[in-house]
Amino acid sequence: MRIWAKRVPVAAACIAVACGGVAVACSGPELDTTAAGVAELYASAIERQDPAKAATYTTAPGQAGEVLAASLASMNADDIDVQVDKPVEFSDGTASFSLKTTWKWQDKRVFTAVTTGNARHLSSGWRVTWDPGLIYSGLTNGGALRLIRTDATPSPKVRSRSGKTFMLEQRVNDIVLDPTKARDVRAAAKSLATILEPIAPLITAKVIEGKVADAPGKPIIAVTLRDSDMGALAGDPDRIAGVSTRKYGKLVMADRRLSSPLEVGLTNYWQAIRDATAGWEVQMIAPGAKPRELGGEQGPPGPDVNTTVDQNVQLSLGDAVVDVGQPATMLVLDATTGGVLGFAQNSYAANRGINVDAVYPVGKTLDPVWEAVDAASGSDGQSRGRLLDRSGLGVKFTVPGASALVGARPTVTTIDYKSDTTAVSIMNMGAFGVALARSRQGAPPVAPYVIKGVPTKVSGGELGEVGSTITEPVFKAMTKTVATGDASDLTNAPGLKALVGTNGPQGPGWFLGLQDGKVVVIYTEGEKSGTAALQVAQKYFRIK
Structure with a gap:
C-alpha cells in the first residue's frame, strides 16, 4: 500500500502538552491527526480484511461494519490491496481522497475498483465519512459485492x-x-x-x-x-x-x-x-434489485464426454436386475475393446453399497481358472501371480467414469486359493472375461474403460498374454457349464460360454458369460445367490 501523506506517530498523536509541560493522554481511538492518515488506517484495515476495525475509522461504525463485512465475506479474496490517492484537506474541516481497491484470487483473477471518499474533522479527530460507495460506486446500505462462479453454456453432454x-x-x-x-x-x-x-x-x-x-x-x-x-x-x-x-x-x-x-x-x-473451464464474475447486489455484473472472465464451454455405454444394453440390464428380490449387480463389456456397455444394479444392491471396485469372495466360481493357472505355473507362487495379473484378475483397475473413490486390491495373488479368502472385484471379473475373448482373436488383454480416449490405470501388476494353456481349459469348463452344468437351463443365448458359482449357501453368487461379442458379469448376494444370478442372466438373454 502506498502512503500519500506523512503519518504522525501514534504516540505523538495521543499526547497533548498541558501548561507546565505535563503530558496528558487524550481520549478516543488512536488516530492520525490528518485526513490522509485516517484514510490510510481505513485502507490498512480493509487490506487485513478486518471490517470491524475499518468501521471504527468512519463516521458510522455500525452501518459501515455491516456493509464491509458482507462484501469482504462474499468476495472472499485471497489478498486485497488498497491505495489512497490525492488526499486534500479543506479549510472547513473536510477532506477528499480516492481509493484504488484491488481484489485478488488464485489463478491470477483480479478485480479493481476506483472510488472517491470524504473525511470530516470531528471533536474526536478525523473520520472517513461513511458511504457504501467507498467499496464501489453506486453501492448502497444493505448491498454488497460478491464473487460468483460462472459456467460456460451450453454445458457438456x-x-x-x-x-x-x-x-x-x-x-x-x-x-x-x-x-x-x-x-x-x-x-x-x-x-x-x-x-x-x-x-x-x-x-x-x-x-x-x-x-x-x-x-x-x-x-x-x-x-x-x-x-x-x-x-x-x-x-x-x-x-x-x-x-x-x-x-x-x-x-x-x-x-x-x-x-x-x-x-x-x-x-x-x-x-x-x-x-x-469455470469462469468468474464480480456482482453488485442490493435488496430488491437484479445483480449487476461488474467484471469477470468466462472461457469457452468444455468438451462433451464420449463414452462406451450402449443405451439399449443399459436399459436391458436395468430390467434384468430388478427381476430378483435380493442384491443384484450386472456389468456388460464389449469383448473385443473392453469398453463398458452397461452397468446396473437393483435397489437392494444400491442400499448395500455394492460397487464395481470393491472385492467380493468368488467361492468356487473360478475353480477351473485356478486349476489351469496351477498347471501352467507348476504351482510356483510367483509364476501364478504373474499369470493372474496378466489375465486381469490380480491387478487393480481405476476406471475414469466408473471407479468408486476407494477400491480394494484383489486377493487372488495369494498362493493358497481358499473359497473364504479369495476375492475379486466386478471389474476384475469383467477384465478376465475380455482377456478370454480376446485370446480367441489372438489379441492380448486390454483394460476395461468407459470414457473414450481416457485410459484406465492398472496397478499392482501388468496385463499381458495369458496363453492357451490357461484359456483352453477354462473354455472347456465354460462350455461344459452351459451344456450340462448349472447354466444348462438358460435359453436365448446361442454360443454362450459361462462360469457359475457361489461362496456357500449364503453366497455371494457369480455369473461370468461370453456371448454375442459381449462379456456378461452378474454378482448377487443372499440366500441361493447362484440361482439368483442365473435368473438375472436368463432375463437379460430374453429381453436383450
Missing part, C-alpha cells in the same frame, strides 16, 4: 457410444423438509406426500418421517424432481410450513427410464471438466 445424449444437465428441485421450521412434522410429512403422490408415489409420509428420524433436527431432502415434473404435483410444496424448494443444475439421465451406478463416476468426470 455425456454421450453414448453411438453419439446420442446419455446424460445432460437439467434444472432440478430438491424438496426439503426442515423439522425445526415445521409446526407439526407428522402433518407436514403427510401433506407433502399428498402433493408428491402424482409424480413420486413411493415417497410416502412414512418414508419422509423415516428420513427425518435418521437425521434428527436436520433438513432432509424428501425427493429431487426435474423442472418438468413440478407441474404434475398436486399443490405447492412451499406452502407447507417447514418445506422449501431448492433449485440447481444437475447432470441427469436423458432417458429417465435409465439408471446406473455409472452416474456417480461420470458426474465426477463431467464436473471436473466444468471446474476446469
Whole structure:
C-alpha cells in the first residue's frame, strides 16, 4: 500500500502538552491527526480484511461494519490491496481522497475498483465519512459485492457410444423438509406426500418421517424432481410450513427410464471438466434489485464426454436386475475393446453399497481358472501371480467414469486359493472375461474403460498374454457349464460360454458369460445367490 501523506506517530498523536509541560493522554481511538492518515488506517484495515476495525475509522461504525463485512465475506479474496490517492484537506474541516481497491484470487483473477471518499474533522479527530460507495460506486446500505462462479453454456453432454445424449444437465428441485421450521412434522410429512403422490408415489409420509428420524433436527431432502415434473404435483410444496424448494443444475439421465451406478463416476468426470473451464464474475447486489455484473472472465464451454455405454444394453440390464428380490449387480463389456456397455444394479444392491471396485469372495466360481493357472505355473507362487495379473484378475483397475473413490486390491495373488479368502472385484471379473475373448482373436488383454480416449490405470501388476494353456481349459469348463452344468437351463443365448458359482449357501453368487461379442458379469448376494444370478442372466438373454 502506498502512503500519500506523512503519518504522525501514534504516540505523538495521543499526547497533548498541558501548561507546565505535563503530558496528558487524550481520549478516543488512536488516530492520525490528518485526513490522509485516517484514510490510510481505513485502507490498512480493509487490506487485513478486518471490517470491524475499518468501521471504527468512519463516521458510522455500525452501518459501515455491516456493509464491509458482507462484501469482504462474499468476495472472499485471497489478498486485497488498497491505495489512497490525492488526499486534500479543506479549510472547513473536510477532506477528499480516492481509493484504488484491488481484489485478488488464485489463478491470477483480479478485480479493481476506483472510488472517491470524504473525511470530516470531528471533536474526536478525523473520520472517513461513511458511504457504501467507498467499496464501489453506486453501492448502497444493505448491498454488497460478491464473487460468483460462472459456467460456460451450453454445458457438456455425456454421450453414448453411438453419439446420442446419455446424460445432460437439467434444472432440478430438491424438496426439503426442515423439522425445526415445521409446526407439526407428522402433518407436514403427510401433506407433502399428498402433493408428491402424482409424480413420486413411493415417497410416502412414512418414508419422509423415516428420513427425518435418521437425521434428527436436520433438513432432509424428501425427493429431487426435474423442472418438468413440478407441474404434475398436486399443490405447492412451499406452502407447507417447514418445506422449501431448492433449485440447481444437475447432470441427469436423458432417458429417465435409465439408471446406473455409472452416474456417480461420470458426474465426477463431467464436473471436473466444468471446474476446469469455470469462469468468474464480480456482482453488485442490493435488496430488491437484479445483480449487476461488474467484471469477470468466462472461457469457452468444455468438451462433451464420449463414452462406451450402449443405451439399449443399459436399459436391458436395468430390467434384468430388478427381476430378483435380493442384491443384484450386472456389468456388460464389449469383448473385443473392453469398453463398458452397461452397468446396473437393483435397489437392494444400491442400499448395500455394492460397487464395481470393491472385492467380493468368488467361492468356487473360478475353480477351473485356478486349476489351469496351477498347471501352467507348476504351482510356483510367483509364476501364478504373474499369470493372474496378466489375465486381469490380480491387478487393480481405476476406471475414469466408473471407479468408486476407494477400491480394494484383489486377493487372488495369494498362493493358497481358499473359497473364504479369495476375492475379486466386478471389474476384475469383467477384465478376465475380455482377456478370454480376446485370446480367441489372438489379441492380448486390454483394460476395461468407459470414457473414450481416457485410459484406465492398472496397478499392482501388468496385463499381458495369458496363453492357451490357461484359456483352453477354462473354455472347456465354460462350455461344459452351459451344456450340462448349472447354466444348462438358460435359453436365448446361442454360443454362450459361462462360469457359475457361489461362496456357500449364503453366497455371494457369480455369473461370468461370453456371448454375442459381449462379456456378461452378474454378482448377487443372499440366500441361493447362484440361482439368483442365473435368473438375472436368463432375463437379460430374453429381453436383450
